[in-house]
Structure formats: structure tokens, C-alpha cells
Amino acid sequence: MTVSEDLVPEVHPEDVPQETFEVIGRVPEGATREEAIAHLRDAARAVRGRDIRMVRAAGLGHIGGEFSVIDILVTLYLDSLNMGPELLGDPDRDRFILSKGHAAAALYTTLAAAGFIDPEDLSTFMQPMSQLNGHPARTKIAAVEASTGPLGHGLPIAVGTALAGKLDGSARRTFVVTGDGEMQEGSNWEALMTAGNHGLANLCVIVDRNRLQQGARVADTNDLEPLPDKLRAFGMEVVELEGHDHGALRDAFANVPAASGKPTAIVAHTMKGHPISFMSDNVAWHHKVPSEEQVEAALTELEQS
Numbered sequence: 001m002t003v004s005e006d007l008v009p010e011v012h013p014e015d016v017p018q019e020t021f022e023v024i025g026r027v028p029e030g031a032t033r034e035e036a037i038a039h040l041r042d043a044a045r046a047v048r049g050r051d052i053r054m055v056r057a058a059g060l061g062h063i064g065g066e067f068s069v070i071d072i073l074v075t076l077y078l079d080s081l082n083m084g085p086e087l088l089g090d091p092d093r094d095r096f097i098l099s100k101g102h103a104a105a106a107l108y109t110t111l112a113a114a115g116f117i118d119p120e121d122l123s124t125f126m127q128p129m130s131q132l133n134g135h136p137a138r139t140k141i142a143a144v145e146a147s148t149g150p151l152g153h154g155l156p157i158a159v160g161t162a163l164a165g166k167l168d169g170s171a172r173r174t175f176v177v178t179g180d181g182e183m184q185e186g187s188n189w190e191a192l193m194t195a196g197n198h199g200l201a202n203l204c205v206i207v208d209r210n211r212l213q214q215g216a217r218v219a220d221t222n223d224l225e226p227l228p229d230k231l232r233a234f235g236m237e238v239v240e241l242e243g244h245d246h247g248a249l250r251d252a253f254a255n256v257p258a259a260s261g262k263p264t265a266i267v268a269h270t271m272k273g274h275p276i277s278f279m280s281d282n283v284a285w286h287h288k289v290p291s292e293e294q295v296e297a298a299l300t301e302l303e304q305s
């Protein structure tokens with residue numbers, strides 16, 4: 001199947017309203033489950049709104065895979081990870097690696113929401129000399145654990161990070177998000193085999209299962225199914241959930257390390273472009289840049305979501 005892509009619309013960054021974006025912060029201590037979920041839902045809406053303006057202003061980005069992973073990122077950084085700006089130097093804090101590094105704008109916006117990056121810096125995304133490159137670089141942002149972008153590297157690094165944690169006798173956990181197209185990379189399966197063999201219960205692999213890769217469906221390219229069975233065969237404790245459901249995500253993250261002593265693999269069923277009607281599950285939006293009208297239409301839909 002071939003996909004026709006529109007030309008990138010001409011972008012004048014200075015004409016794109018940057019709007020103010022503020023640090024949102026973690027779910028408050030003592031919040032009820034309902035309050036926590038409401039906090040995460042509101043944060044995810046704000047992160048999506050800022051992200052789409054960043055992509056518009058830069059004239060580059062991967063909005064489809066960003067919108068599919070934002071609920072996962074926001075739940076991790078604002079709720080589940082034992083990690084905050086004040087804990088960066090703590091060897092026992094949790095680790096997170098975004099293996100699908102092309103979704104960098106979603107990570108930066110979430111890091112700003114969590115207080116790791118000055119929200120004002122978001123307007124430098126992909127500008128010359130900016131720290132906010134098109135793919136995350138660990139030498140530029142303290143909270144970025146591993147430089148990613150070439151697919152198939154983040155998960156192997158996460159397995160090494162988790163193994164080091166186990167050898168250190170530390171309670172720290174390592175979370176990593178891969179794309180589902182990315183799971184076609186053989187390096188990931190070597191890494192999973194190692195994680196299973198070493199019983200790395202402190203590792204949680206989240207597969208952003210949006211069923212699309214660049215320009216085609218995963219199933220039409222090199223099918224992954226039966227993915228949960230394959231993950232189980234490699235020694236994983238497998239959880240399947242709806243990847244836009246903040247309650248399901250936080251419950252699954254709270255169960256790491258699994259009682260079975262196995263590494264956890266979460267197959268998070270998501271939609272590329274979620275929840276925007278004209279982007280959702282549409283392969284054309286892998287790295288298409290929205291026009292001004294499309295940004296406005298998306299922001300209106302977000303307000304109603």
C-alpha cells in the first residue's frame with residue numbers, strides 16, 4: 001500500500017502563537033483515584049495542545065506517534081515514576097527511556113509539564129543551537145537517560161540499565177517505551193531474551209501498539225502477532241491494556257516489579273493521532289505537519305475531549 005503525503009505546508013515560526021505553558025506538576029499526594037485520573041487527563045490535554053503548536057512552529061515532528069504515546073508519558077512522569085527534578089542525582093530513582101525517539105516533542109512537553117525543562121524552552125524546538133533536538137539527546141537534557149532515534153536501541157539500553165540496578169541491589173525500576181513497528185528490529189528480541197533470562201523484574205517494557213508504522217500498517221509490513229504470546233515466550237509478564245486509559249496505565253505501572261519475578265511487558269493499545277478525528281489511525285499523520293487550520297481544528301477537538 002502506498003501512501004500519498006501532502007507537501008509540508010510553509011511555516012513561519014514567528015507567526016505561530018506559542019501560548020503560555022506552565023509546569024503542571026505531579027498528581028498531588030493523597031489524591032483520590034478519581035482526582036489522580038482527572039489530573040492526568042487535564043495534563044495530557046495541555047501537553048497535546050502545546051505539542052501540536054511546537055510541531056507547527058518547527059515545520060517538523062511526528063505528531064501521530066506523539067499523540068499515541070502522550071497518555072503513557074504523562075502517567076509515568078506525573079504519577080508513576082519515582083522521579084522528579086529534585087531526584088535527578090539520586091541513584092535509586094526510577095529510569096525512563098523513550099526508545100521511539102521520533103516522538104521527542106511529546107517527551108519534551110511532558111518533561112516541561114513535570115518541571116524538568118523550562119516551558120519557555122519549548123519554543124526553541126528544533127531551532128539552531130536548541131537543546132531540544134528532533135530526537136532526544138542525553139548530553140543536552142539532564143532528564144534524558146539515553147539518546148534515541150535510531151529504532152531498536154532504547155530497549156537494549158534499558159535492559160542494561162535494569163541489569164545494573166539489579167546488580168546494585170537498588171529498588172530503582174526502568175521503564176522503556178518502544179513503537180510497535182520498532183519491535184520489528186531484531187535487537188529488541190535479543191534484549192528481551194536477556195531480560196527474561198536474567199529475571200529482570202525491575203524492567204517494564206511498554207509497546208505503543210498503534211498498529212501503524214511509517215507509511216504503512218505494521219501487519220502489512222512484518223506482522224508482530226501473536227505479540228503477547230511471543231513476549232510470554234521470551235519470559236515476560238504480559239499485560240494488555242487501553243493505552244489512553246490513565247487509570248489502567250497507573251495500575252499496571254504500580255505492579256512493577258511483578259510478583260512473578262519476571263520483567264513486565266505492557267502491550268498498550270493506542271491510536272496514532274488520538275484523539276483528533278482527522279489524524280486518528282491515519283497513516284498519513286506519521287510525520288505530516290498540520291496547517292494553521294488543522295491546528296485550530298485539533299485544539300477545538302482537544303477542548304471538547
Ligand SMILES: Cc1ncc(C[n+]2csc(CCOP(=O)(O)OP(=O)(O)O)c2C)c(N)n1
Nearest residue numbers: 065102149150151179180181182212213214
Ligand atoms: C533504524 C531506523 N530505521 C528507520 C527509522 C525511520 N523511522 C522513524 S519512525 C519510523 C516508524 C516507526 O514506527 P513505530 O515504531 O510503530 O512508531 P510509531 O507508530 O509509534 O510512530 C521509522 C521507520 C529510524 N528512526 N531508525
Ligand SMILES: [Mg+2]
Nearest residue numbers: 180181212213
Ligand atoms: Mg506504531
